[in-house]
Amino acid sequence: MDQECCWNRDVIEQADCSKINEGEEELLASKLQRVTEKCRECDVFIANLGRLRDDANPLAPILSDVLNENRRQKIQIQSLVSFLDNKTLEMRFVHELGSVLQSSVDLDEVLSVALTAITAGKGFGMNRAFLLLTDREANVLHGYLGIGPRNIEEASQVWNEIIQNDMDLQTLAQNFRLNKLSSERAKFHDVLEQLTVPLSNKNHILIKALDGKRPIMVEGAFQHPDVPAELARLLGVDTFLLMPLISRNRRVGMIIADNCITHRAITEEDMHSLETFGFPVAFAIERASLYDKLQVELNRVTEAGKKLKEQQELIVRMENMALVGRITSSIAHSVRNPLMIIGGFARSMLKNSPVSDPKRTFIESIVAETRQLEVVLDEILNYSDSLYPTRDFWDVNQLVEAVLRDTADILTSLGYATGYSSEPDLPPVFIDFKQLSYCLRTVLQNDINGLGTDRSIEISSQSVEDCVILKIEDHSRHISQAELDHLLVPFSETRDLGAGLGLALCKTMLEKQGIPFVALADEHAGIKYTITLPTRKEEQP
Amino acid sequence: MSRLLVVDDEANIRLLYAEELKDEGYEVVTAASSAEAAEKLQGNVFDLAVLDIKLKNESGIELLQKLVKERHDMPVILCSAFSCYKDDFSAWLADGYVVKSGDLTELKQEIARVLAKKAQKAKS
Numbered sequence: 001m002d003q004e005c006c007w008n009r010d011v012i013e014q015a016d017c018s019k020i021n022e023g024e025e026e027l028l029a030s031k032l033q034r035v036t037e038k039c040r041e042c043d044v045f046i047a048n049l050g051r052l053r054d055d056a057n058p059l060a061p062i063l064s065d066v067l068n069e070n071r072r073q074k075i076q077i078q079s080l081v082s083f084l085d086n087k088t089l090e091m092r093f094v095h096e097l098g099s100v101l102q103s104s105v106d107l108d109e110v111l112s113v114a115l116t117a118i119t120a121g122k123g124f125g126m127n128r129a130f131l132l133l134t135d136r137e138a139n140v141l142h143g144y145l146g147i148g149p150r151n152i153e154e155a156s157q158v159w160n161e162i163i164q165n166d167m168d169l170q171t172l173a174q175n176f177r178l179n180k181l182s183s184e185r186a187k188f189h190d191v192l193e194q195l196t197v198p199l200s201n202k203n204h205i206l207i208k209a210l211d212g213k214r215p216i217m218v219e220g221a222f223q224h225p226d227v228p229a230e231l232a233r234l235l236g237v238d239t240f241l242l243m244p245l246i247s248r249n250r251r252v253g254m255i256i257a258d259n260c261i262t263h264r265a266i267t268e269e270d271m272h273s274l275e276t277f278g279f280p281v282a283f284a285i286e287r288a289s290l291y292d293k294l295q296v297e298l299n300r301v302t303e304a305g306k307k308l309k310e311q312q313e314l315i316v317r318m319e320n321m322a323l324v325g326r327i328t329s330s331i332a333h334s335v336r337n338p339l340m341i342i343g344g345f346a347r348s349m350l351k352n353s354p355v356s357d358p359k360r361t362f363i364e365s366i367v368a369e370t371r372q373l374e375v376v377l378d379e380i381l382n383y384s385d386s387l388y389p390t391r392d393f394w395d396v397n398q399l400v401e402a403v404l405r406d407t408a409d410i411l412t413s414l415g416y417a418t419g420y421s422s423e424p425d426l427p428p429v430f431i432d433f434k435q436l437s438y439c440l441r442t443v444l445q446n447d448i449n450g451l452g453t454d455r456s457i458e459i460s461s462q463s464v465e466d467c468v469i470l471k472i473e474d475h476s477r478h479i480s481q482a483e484l485d486h487l488l489v490p491f492s493e494t495r496d497l498g499a500g501l502g503l504a505l506c507k508t509m510l511e512k513q514g515i516p517f518v519a520l521a522d523e524h525a526g527i528k529y530t531i532t533l534p535t536r537k538e539e540q541p
Numbered sequence: 542m543s544r545l546l547v548v549d550d551e552a553n554i555r556l557l558y559a560e561e562l563k564d565e566g567y568e569v570v571t572a573a574s575s576a577e578a579a580e581k582l583q584g585n586v587f588d589l590a591v592l593d594i595k596l597k598n599e600s601g602i603e604l605l606q607k608l609v610k611e612r613h614d615m616p617v618i619l620c621s622a623f624s625c626y627k628d629d630f631s632a633w634l635a636d637g638y639v640v641k642s643g644d645l646t647e648l649k650q651e652i653a654r655v656l657a658k659k660a661q662k663a664k665s
Binding site for chain 1: 551553554557560561564622623640641642643644645
């Protein structure tokens with residue numbers, strides 16, 4: 001038989017065979033591989049084979065069968081390779097999905113990933129998906145989120161965007177979460193609102209799928225005996241897939257997926273793929289929900305811990321206050337009563353002793369010293385009382401008028417004239433009323449020994465931003481700023497006890513309440529006091 | 542002559558008050574506790590009561606509340622070692638408040654003021 005072709009040559013040139021393409025040069029040197037892969041398609045080889053058959057060579061049919069079998073197996077292998085390639089892609093997708101789902105504890109992120117995966121072309125490629133979650137407290141399955149276009153125009157716009165941007169699943173999901181989560185929720189609000197089914201409604205197809213823990217492919221929904229007419233109308237599609245989300249035997253929720261735009265058939269393959277995907281999604285949703293709850297509980301515990309700490313501090317403060325109160329009470333009774341008795345009887349004796357009595361001087365000394373001790377005691381007790389102010393909202397006018405009433409007699413008897421002008425509608429101020437009363441009384445009575453001729457005190461109040469400014473202008477006392485500053489330092493000189501602690505105590509009391517107290521002295525005009533009272537409840541200083 | 546009831550748990554203070562107030566022309570009856578005060582009040586009329594706030598294990602404020610309820614025509618002056626009660630709401634029921642001092646001038650002035658006010662009220 002004449003050899004018209006190259007098939008029996010061990011090595012051939014590129015020009016010898018038109019079937020060998022660029023990139024297949026290794027076939028030029030491999031006779032066996034060349035024959036099995038290329039010669040079967042070569043017309044010259046087929047002609048040669050035909051001549052072999054014509055010559056009634058018994059090998060001809062066998063050779064033909066071998067070549068046909070080889071071709072069939074080759075096609076089968078190609079099909080299997082294609083199948084494996086698809087499965088590899090699917091595995092990679094599920095792996096990518098799993099990685100994203102495993103790393104997130106944010107419910108919105110998990111849901112964004114899940115629904116993006118179902119609807120993305122790179123994922124399961126469904127047109128639309130609804131996620132429903134079980135609410136164990138309300139005992140219902142309710143619509144939570146929807147994704148997908150509502151019409152063809154929106155579909156082509158969205159899908160074009162996706163094609164142009166060529167994003168991977170994670171980027172798509174992030175993009176969805178950042179830009180579309182709330183708008184999609186709003187877009188499907190009407191549908192989601194109606195997708196609420198009591199878990200007790202065992203005949204409802206959604207609950208059947210959930211209880212059965214298996215996906216259900218619904219076809220012919222509008223005539224389907226198990227599909228409520230309102231559900232079919234709501235979804236507006238004849239075919240959809242119900243995929244329950246089950247995590248550790250617990251019913252987490254449900255995904256309803258359909259191809260409402262393309263109407264592509266949902267295959268068994270789609271259903272199985274989605275079923276595989278459903279497990280990690282359910283697990284991730286449950287974990288994210290639990291994390292959310294944990295976060296809420298953690299915040300609650302943190303808040304409770306904070307409150308407990310505040311309570312503990314309050315208890316400590318109250319104990320301190322109680323201790324100070326007990327000490328104060330003890331001092332008041334232990335010291336003041338004997339002082340009063342000594343001083344009182346000394347006065348009584350003085351009153352009844354004749355002027356010529358040589359012991360009168362001694363008795364006068366007792367009276368003076370006990371009086372001095374009483375004043376010192378008053379100041380110490382007031383100082384103790386100032387350590388723990390009790391603040392509340394009070395009316396400034398009520399405060400000033402009450403103090404003016406209290407001091408009216410003594411000030412009038414000493415020839416003082418007082419005046420008070422107030423801005424209308426002053427807001428209430430946050431102060432310790434008792435302490436402020438004491439301070440005002442002290443400031444007003446501080447000048448009873450003043451040497452000035454102008455014995456007038458003017459008080460005014462005005463609202464400025466978050467404060468009420470109280471000004472007391474005393475025109476009777478003329479001292480230098482240095483002398484006044486000295487009077488504002490508590491216990492700066494012990495010899496001054498009983499004579500100059502009043503103003504210093506006022507300053508301490510007001511500072512304890514975070515109230516600025518400014519005293520400016522003018523040797524000719526008198527002293528101007530400014531007390532800035534807060535109108536808002538601030539944190540304790 | 543106005544009759545005063547003085548309630549204080551300190552014997553020497555009762556004595557001091559009694560001496561000083563008698564000198565001022567008042568008839569003074571003293572009591573060391575709420576129970577004794579109640580006893581002295583039984584069947585007697587007083588023009589004014591002077592109460593200490595801290596009476597051993599009792600509260601003068603409670604006695605004040607009782608007196609205001611049962612003897613609303615008898616004014617009460619609180620006389621206490623504590624200046625802090627002066628601004629306390631619970632003490633506002635009293636007609637006067639004096640911080641204890643060896644100098645009884647303020648107490649005497651307060652008694653005179655309250656009695657004058659009572660007399661004026663009775664007239665009107």
